[in-house]
Structures are given as structure tokens and as C-alpha cells.
Amino acid sequence: MLVRQTIVPVMTNRLIIGDTPLLPLRNASQSLPCTLYAKAEMYNPSGSIKDRLANSLIDAAERDGRLSPHGVVIEVTSGNTGIAVAWVCACRGYKSIIVMSDKNSREKQDMMKAFGAELILTPHTAKPDDPSSNYKTAERLATQIPRSFYLDQYNNPANIDCHYCTTGPEIWEQTEGQIDCFIAGAGTGGTISGVGRFLKERNPAIEIVAVDSEGSIFTSYFETGKLGVAEHYEIEGIGSDKLVGAMDFNVVDRFLPISDKEAFLTAREMARTEGIFCGGSSGAVLAATRKVVRERQDIKCPVMILADSGNRYLSKIYNDSWMKEMGYLD
Known part of the structure; x- marks a missing residue:
């Protein structure tokens, strides 16, 4: 019963x-x-605090009209946000492209791929302003890929808001x-x-x-x-x-x-x-x-x-x- x-x-x-x-x-x-x-x-469902963040950032992008149906979500991560973003995107029908330093664990890489993300690794030795850095790579992709949106957790006010509210x-x-x-x-x-x-x-x-x-x-x-x-x-x-x-x-x-x-x-x-x-x-x-x-x-x-x-x-x-x-x- x-x-x-x-x-x-x-x-x-x-x-x-x-x-x-x-x-x-x-x-x-x-x-x-x-x-x-x-x-x-x-x-949390995908195993980290970053589920709160990914959900909040994507909610905000949808609400503001910056993310359209079947759009592409781009994000820079040290791993956990990438996993959370890939999970939320899998739930909502978006494609996810995750940019991450090559120093981060293999397990994180495999988890993102399991949720269908495309993973791009950048050299951990690259400085923030280097064209090969994860930040610059994500910014470049966002200008090249149609219907894409770069979440930019590092500078997005919704990052702070989600923890203030939850x-x-x-x-x-x-x-x-x-x-x-x-x-x-x-x-x-x-x-x-x-x-x-x-x-x-x-x-x-x-x-x-x-x-x-x-x-x-x-x-x-x-x-x-x-x-x-x-x-x-x-x-x-x-x-x-x-x-x-x-x-x-x-x-x-x-x-x-x-x-x-x-x-x-x-x-x-x-x-x-x-x-x-x-x-x-x-x-x-x-x-x-x-x-x-x-x-x-x-x-x-x-x-x-x-x-x-x-x-x-x-x-x-x-x-x-x-x-x-x-x-x-x-």
C-alpha cells in the first residue's frame, strides 16, 4: 500500500x-x-549549494527575457555551479556549455557530461585577462553562439539574492x-x-x-x-x-x-x-x-x-x- x-x-x-x-x-x-x-x-538534488544559485540565475534570465526556449546557457565554474547548471538545464530543456579550469576534478567533469553539458577546459595557468582563460572563453562564446546567455555567477546580483532569500x-x-x-x-x-x-x-x-x-x-x-x-x-x-x-x-x-x-x-x-x-x-x-x-x-x-x-x-x-x-x- x-x-x-x-x-x-x-x-x-x-x-x-x-x-x-x-x-x-x-x-x-x-x-x-x-x-x-x-x-x-x-x-540538494545535484549535490551542492550551487543548486540554489543555478536555479536562481536561470529563473532571473527567464523572467527578464534574456533566455528563450531551447536557448543555450553558458557558465564559468570551478565545478559545482557547472553541475547544477547542467542539471537545471536538463530539467528545463536548455543546452548547457560549461567552461572550467583543467585543475578541477575528473568527477566534476563527468557529472556535467552526465547531465548533457558540453564541457570546455581551459589551462589553470591562464591569468583572468588571458584570451584562453575561462572568463574570456565564456565571454567569447556568448558573442558567437545564437540564443545563448552567459550567466556570469561571479558578477550576477541574483547570486547574492538567492542566499539572502533562502x-x-x-x-x-x-x-x-x-x-x-x-x-x-x-x-x-x-x-x-x-x-x-x-x-x-x-x-x-x-x-x-x-x-x-x-x-x-x-x-x-x-x-x-x-x-x-x-x-x-x-x-x-x-x-x-x-x-x-x-x-x-x-x-x-x-x-x-x-x-x-x-x-x-x-x-x-x-x-x-x-x-x-x-x-x-x-x-x-x-x-x-x-x-x-x-x-x-x-x-x-x-x-x-x-x-x-x-x-x-x-x-x-x-x-x-x-x-x-x-x-x-x-
């Missing part, structure tokens, strides 16, 4: 995005002055307004900016901590106001080699850079001790959260974002041979 259930048509995929669980990290909180809470965004309110409700510190990775800037803006409007005393990659330009720019030179880093999904429009530095209280090694080892630890299978950026966020609560003994309800699942990093951070080759494991 069938029990009553909600049947969601595929075309209304927006109904199954969000409302992700807030999990207490019991083992990670040991020896700390408070319990750490993690919003598990890998529970992720922020969910966290506020789940903590009953008790949250006093929010920690998330800064990549496109949308999550930290949108959630941070929402929370600051409810309680200006909430500390907003942006987690960065060592080698990214964000931290030095936030602290000095000057643009530095980006260096290579392996963490996918956080950090940047240029300033982007979706990063609102005004809502952030602090940037905290984390090394590749610390991020990856912490992610592996979380899988073993919490049973939470997450990516390297989530490892960086947990490492940063621990540092913050050790320094700030007055924090009682810190909430962090775990952006994606570890299933897209099996060939990298969950592969002992790769970790040893990169010098992250002895």
Missing part, C-alpha cells in the same frame, strides 16, 4: 532545492567551548535566531554576501567569517585594500584570482585563509569521525570554524556551510596516492 507522498514534477525542480539540514558536529566540537553546527548543502532565512529559523557566528567559503562571494547581509540585518553583532584559500587575492585585498598577485592553490570552490561583483566585502568581519593540506585532511577527518562526506572547501570551513571559536570563547552558536559532497573528489582528496603525490600525506 502506498503512503501519502509529495510528487514533484521535474520541471518544477525549484521545489526540491534548499531546506537542507542543520547538523551538530559532536566529535568535531570536542574540546571546544561550544557545539559547531553545519548546514549540509550536499543534500539560505539566510533557513539558518535564522533553524537556530531560532540564536546564531552568533556564520562561517562560509568565499569563491563567487554569493553565499557569504547573501547570508551575511540577511543575518546582519537581523542582528548586527553576528560575526561573518569568510574562508579563503591560501594563494587567493581576497584576504590581502580585504585587509589592505590593495590587489595582490594570486598564487596556485588546489582547493576547489573558494578563493579567487580576481575581484568579482558578487563578493560584498562590507558584510564580512574577517577573512581567514586555509592551506590546501589543512583543508583536505580536515575533510577526510570529517568523513571518518562525523560520517559526513564532503569536499575540500568544507574541510577548510571546519578548520576555520575551529580557529574562530578557540579565539572567541563568547561564541555559542556558530553555523558553517558544508558546500558539497565528497563524491566529486574521489580521485583527489580521498585518494591516498594523489594526496601523497601532492605532499599532503606522509
